[in-house]
Amino acid sequence: MKPYDKFLKTVVDAHFFDQHASVLVALSGGVDSMTLFEWLYQAKDRLNVTLSVAHINHKQRVASDMEENLLSKKMAELGVPFYTAHYQGTFSEEKARNFRYAFFEEVMTTQHISALVTAHHGNDVIENFLIRQIRGSRLRFLTGMKAVQSFGSDEDSELIRPLLSFEKSELTATTYFEDASNAENEYLRNRVRNTYLPAFSKENPRFSENLASLSEEIGLAMTIVSDSITAFSGAKIIELIAFNQETEALQYFILQDYLTQFATLEVAKRQFEELLHIIRRQGQYLHAMSAEYNFVKDQHCFYIEKRGNAIEFETSLTPFVFGEFNQIAIPDTGEIIIRKRLAGDRVIINGMHKKLRRFFIDNKISLKKRDNPLVTVDNQIYGVLDVVSTDLSKSLKHAKIKRTLYYREKR
Structure with missing residues (x-):
């Protein structure tokens, strides 16, 4: 069977484009993506799709601008919409990839295109597997590429890779650009392609085939794991009771799956193992995992939240007209100050004098609420918003002359 006939049979049998009227082809200009475009263009009427093309000019080679212009001219001659973007800033493989896919999603959104098609093929699967092994990736990332997966914010949009069953030697583009930098070994992918894989294949001619088989087996194993932790998938908060009922092996993968969000x-x-240890032991925990996220564990659950998400309150000396609210009794006179907790703050609660920190610990107040504002009058603590009123406030409950501070979370 000729390569194009194999391609057409593959996409028709798999129903890749049954739900898509418009398709965006990621076109670099190399033999892979040019073959994909030529085959899709030839099959567009049979598949009942319209094509558009997206190209990224990475500005890393002298020939980049010329290639962009030639591709633009070719698409104009064929009547195919052509969208392009220029990469800016310090170049790295990861940054460039993120830039590409962000641009693809932008084009799909603005042009109402539901499918992105890329030219990843069988050789890419092997290279990715070995690269991830070298970098120490976790098991779930050694499962190879999916032929179809959701893409972007639109739930109906998909990323389709119709060439995964093809070897590079099967690609038939007659016109394409040869990137001379592919022969250089500055980047890991090039070293894998030009040096490591040939060396391993010299030891075992079936090395690439064996890697592909191993990736498939890992995929099957991860499917079993995924099916076993379905109840936790996509959860924003993980309940500790349910988590602790699972085996330690499944807990490992539940946490892995949670972090992918x-x-x-x-x-x-090491940080992952520390998190597992913290989750399994008693006690609450709050830790800044990065400049952007906190890890929080309380008595009932654990979760990750964006930093700076402290609870905010609005206060008033008159009741709010709408909605629910709480209140704290305070003296009729004196300066009201609402502030953050300070080291050494002390309170009187149920006749007991103790440090506020000790009160939080003894009463298992959630870590998040421990940052709630304090209400003070003339430097005396009358309460912690949404946590407790101190004895000073309670003693005013039946006083004829007093003020009431009303509060609620900001909407």
Whole structure:
């Protein structure tokens, strides 16, 4: 079977485009993406789709501008919409990839395109597997690429990789650009492609085939794991009772799965193991995992939240007209100050004098609420908003002359 016929049979049998009227092709200009475009263009009427093209000019080579212009001219001749963006800033493979996919999503949103198609093929699967092994990636990231997966913020949008069953030797583009930098070994991917894989294949000619098989087996194993932790998938908060009922092996993967919700949060192996230890032991915990996120564990659950998400309150000396609210009794005179907790703050609660910190610990007040504002009058603590009123406030309950501070969380 000729490569194009194999391609057409693959996409038709898999129903890749049945739900998509418009398709965006990620086009670099290399043999991979040019083959994909040529095959899709040839099959567009059979598949009943319209094509658009997105190209990123990374501005890393002298030929980049010329290639962009030639691609633009070719698409104009074919009547195919052509969208391009120029990468700016310090170059790295990761930054460039993030830039590309952000641009693809932007084009899809503005042009109402529901499918992104990329030219990843079988050789890419092997390279990615070995790269991730070298970098020490976790098991779930060694499962290879999916032929179809959701993409972007639109739940109906998909990323489709129709060439995963093809080897690079099967790609047939007659016109394409050869990136000379692919022969250089500055980047890890090039070293894997040009040096490591050939060396391993010399030891075992079936090395790439074995890696692909191993990736498939890992995928099957991870499917079993995923099916076993479905109840936790996508949860914003993990309940400790349910978590602790699972085996330690599944707890490991539940936490892994939970962390995938935070794309910008990098968790090293040691930090991951520390989190597992903290979750399994008694006690509450609050820790800044990065400049962006906190890890929080209280009596009932654990979760990750964006830093700076402290509870905010609005206060008034007159009742709020709408909605629910709470109140604290305070003296009729004296300067009211609402402030943060300070080291050494002391309170009187139920006749007991103690440090506020000790009160929080003894009463298992959640870590998040321990940062709630204090209400003071003439430097005396009358309460902690949404936590407790002190004896000073309670003693005013039946006083004829007093003030009442009304408060509620900001909407």
